[in-house]
Amino acid sequence: MVGPGDTAGLHAALVALLEQPGAIVGLRALDQADLLTRIIPELEPARATDQPNVHFLPVLAHSFETVCAVEWLLSELQVVGQSTIYYLQSTCWV
Numbered sequence: 031m032v033g034p035g036d037t038a039g040l041h042a043a044l045v046a047l048l049e050q051p052g053a054i055v056g057l058r059a060l061d062q063a064d065l066l067t068r069i070i071p072e073l074e075p076a077r078a079t080d081q082p083n084v085h086f087l088p089v090l091a092h093s094f095e096t097v098c099a100v101e102w103l104l105s106e107l108q109v110v111g112q113s114t115i116y117y118l119q120s121t122c123w124v
Contacts, residue, residue, distance in 0.1 A: 052101070053101060054101060077091075
């Protein structure tokens, strides 16, 4: 458990979460439970911050999709022939 003001512990916990396969599920669960921006309040403005025309999602949603895309790329590097369409549809798109 990470205590208040324990920035090193928080950093370690977030890195451990991001290192796990399917980290996007954990990030979205934290967000849906209103915990993500309690842990990292700097992310709250990203929720409603729009991006230039080439992007269609606000910054926070785009960040989640980026995590998902990196997970997919890493999985493709590890397992050639994985069902790409199924993986993307079942884990990524909001």
